[in-house]
Amino acid sequence: MAARRFIVEPRGLVSWKVRLLVPVLSVIAALVVGAIFLALTGENPFDVYGQMVDSAFGSSRALSETLITATPLILTGVAAAIAFKMLVWNIGGEGQFIMGAIFASGFAIWLGDGAPAYIALPVVIVAGGLGGAFWASIAAIPRVYLGTNEIITTLMLNFIALSFMNFLIFGSSSPWRDPAVSTFPQGRPIPESARLPEIFNRLDGGLFIAIALAVGAWYLIGKTTWGFEVRIVGDSADTARYAGIGVARKILGIFLLSGAYAGFAGGLFVSGPVGALDPRSLDLGLGFTGIIVAALAGLHILAVIPVAILMAALVNSGPALQSIGVPTATVTMLQGAILIFVVAGEFFIRNRVRRLEPEPTPEPVEVEAT
Amino acid sequence: MTSDAATPLAAELIGIDKEFYGVKANDNVNFLLERGQVHALLGENGAGKSTLCSILAGLYRPDSGEMHISGAPVLFKSPKDALAAGVGMVYQHFRLVANLTVAENLALGHPGLDVRLNQKELQQAATELGQRYGLPVDASARIWQLSVGEQQRVEILKLLYRDAQILILDEPTAVLTPQESKVLFKTMRQLAEEGRSIIFVSHKLDEVKQISDQVTVLRDGKTVGGVATADAEPKDLARMMVGRDLELPTRKPSEDIGSVMLGVSDIHVQSDRGLEAVRGMTLDVHEGEVVGIAGVSGNGQRELAQGLVGLRPLTSGSVELDGVDITHMSVLSRIRAGCGYVPQSRLGMGLAPGLTTEENLALKAFRRPPYSKSRRLVASAFRDNGEREIKEYDIRGVRPGLPIRLLSGGNLQKALVGREVEMSPKVMILRSPTRGLDVGATEAVRNQILEQREKGVAVLLISEDLDELMALSDRLLVIYEGEVVGEMPTEDATAERLGLLMAGQREGAS
Incomplete structure (x- = not known):
């Protein structure tokens, strides 16, 4: 008998249909596996999935909550996507997000009530971006000029940023801490003028700013000479050098831009739903989830937007499921399953599995290697 | 199609098909290799030469077609199988470990070896093989210390150390000086006289004319023809390769050069x-x-x-x-x-x-x-x-x-x-x-x-x-x-x- 009946071979050219179909099938496969697991634990999968959809999109309130969570995910997703696409492994979105929140709330508090909204809001948002870029620069500069490993440095900087935020609120009487509350320490509310106006339930204008920023990143990378240079560097650094492009500066630029986007997310989150540097509301892993969003979006900047919304739905359905007695861990498991299936699906995007034609020689001699 | 049992062909590839990305790299290719001959494989880039060689060397599996080595049908699952059947290939990009010595590279992956390497014995074997076939190398040198020509010798020695009967050389002269090529041709002749068969892949018509006994020309994945080298004019071979007459441009002497x-x-x-x-x-x-x-x-x-x-x-x-x-x-x-x-x-x-x-x-x-x-x-x-x-x-x-x-x-x-x-x-x-x-x-x-x-x-x-x-x-x-x-x-x-x-x-x- 022939040893193998199926062979795997690279597809080479991948049509957009395959690009789209494979992730969709992957998600379906993950849901089927999840359903089996749910059934085994005695739940009715249809009820659970129905409840999930309902809690994410079922009412205008649910929808607005989903979009609130999606807003920072769009930006941290873009942050990861632009960096990864250029082979800059910035996994410090979490820390850059927090530093963005610290900068944004700091500037808002420093400006105080006096500043009108048309000054305070732009300042706060830009400050968020600056904070993220600053935090990224600590890893980016040694990466570019000394060749340090940015995976390790950005990861470590996440913990430092988190501890620093905790220090500002729990460990010191910094201007970020609310002096009015003496019981459990919490962040000082930022002035109303620095808050994004609500437009639909609790949903604020941050969503539109995030979408605009995502489109801006897409335009910058895809349609400008700077973006073209960055894409050449990302494709082949030697080719970029050959074409007269300053490779170090481009890598530094994309690294800082990535940090700035994660920082924007922090700034918008503080200026929007949270309204203070509040560790309990900010330490949600939105920076890390952004990496998952970017991966699921195939590192396509515009695809990040819908993926972030779906991911937000998945994140938000957790607490709702608890109300019908399903553990939150189930939702985490489903998230993990979807990620693994989609990433594994990449294999089928790149390769095709084909059935081998019946062997032409009736009885081939298997040559044994000793 | 199978030859007489008395003198089976060294290798016989019949009706080989291989498709990549919907492109037929090999389309019903036939290739017959006689024992003791240098057989040139000619063709333009993308004509399917490398694919065919890689199939014979066990790197690829054909989609369909038959392969016989010394008259027996074979199915190679990996280069290891091919080597065990006596078929080895020297690739254009050498497969040597730069930090190991010549002798160690020879030993690498050799089936009959002890876990403990006897460096001295290995080096002696390498030196002897090199002398015998006009491929002198310093067996104790590390690969990175060798010139490209010397590295190529090591690749050939590797195959001879395994007693390969069919040697596939993929554009071996591309990295050699004319003098080095001459030395290589001498070795190829010697190997052929011993009864080994050599597949010589090349673009260079004059070399093909000089060294080979038989030529097979591939074009667009198909066998265009096989002729005895003695009967073929370089011009005819070029036409078979390209499918049209062509003349390579040459410079006209310039009347004046500037500053x-x-x-x-x-x-x-x-x-x-x-x-x-x-x-x-x-x-x-x-x-x-x-x-x-x-x-x-x-x-x-x-x-x-x-x-x-x-x-x-x-x-x-x-x-x-x-x-x-x-x-x-x-x-x-x-x-x-x-x-x-x-x-x-x-x-x-x-x-x-x-x-x-x-x-x-x-x-x-x-x-x-x-x-x-x-x-x-x-x-x-x-x-x-x-x-x-x-x-x-x-x-x-x-x-x-x-x-x-x-x-x-x-x-x-x-x-x-x-x-x-x-x-x-x-x-x-x-x-x-x-x-x-x-x-x-x-x-x-x-x-x-x-x-x-x-x-x-x-x-x-x-x-x-x-x-x-x-x-x-x-x-x-x-x-x-x-x-x-x-x-x-x-x-x-x-x-x-x-x-x-x-x-x-x-x-x-x-």
């Missing part, structure tokens, strides 16, 4: 390892002149070219372009000053493999109109100029929106050279511009180089292909270990004379 366009004086350049790779080279290239640099690979070619275009700093010396000192200019300033460069590695340096053909054609020109206006890219300029250049330079196989790496080697090179030409350079530096290209693409690239010369461009052609150098250059320089060891007008050059200089033998005062 010095590229002036290089006493430059020193270091290699990646920090060793001095270019040791005081001085040379001039005039307007409308092609200066050829001959030399065995690894004698400073890479460092010379990279030093001239600004990719590698000069430790001393100076470079002038059209009277302007460019010694300390950046790569970009040199591009703007009119310095064109076709590097040896097409996908590694000359082109961005993942970007589209249109984007690659604008890889240097994108900073200025029409490609961009106030730092915004103009999509229509990319498209329109791309379409025009694809047509003008006859770049085939382009599909819009798809990465350029999917093109064949010849089309990649046509795109790369075309893009450099479009920049209207004053000086053009080319490294092995037709290496690995088929006859048709070679013709196109050579024509392009000569056209540039007519236009007054100063061309510096750095190549290991003596035929190419002799056909295109007005003047030839030979380099050895980072120094210019000889200079002559092309009319005075012979392969013999160049070969000796390339091997490091200095002439008297000539």
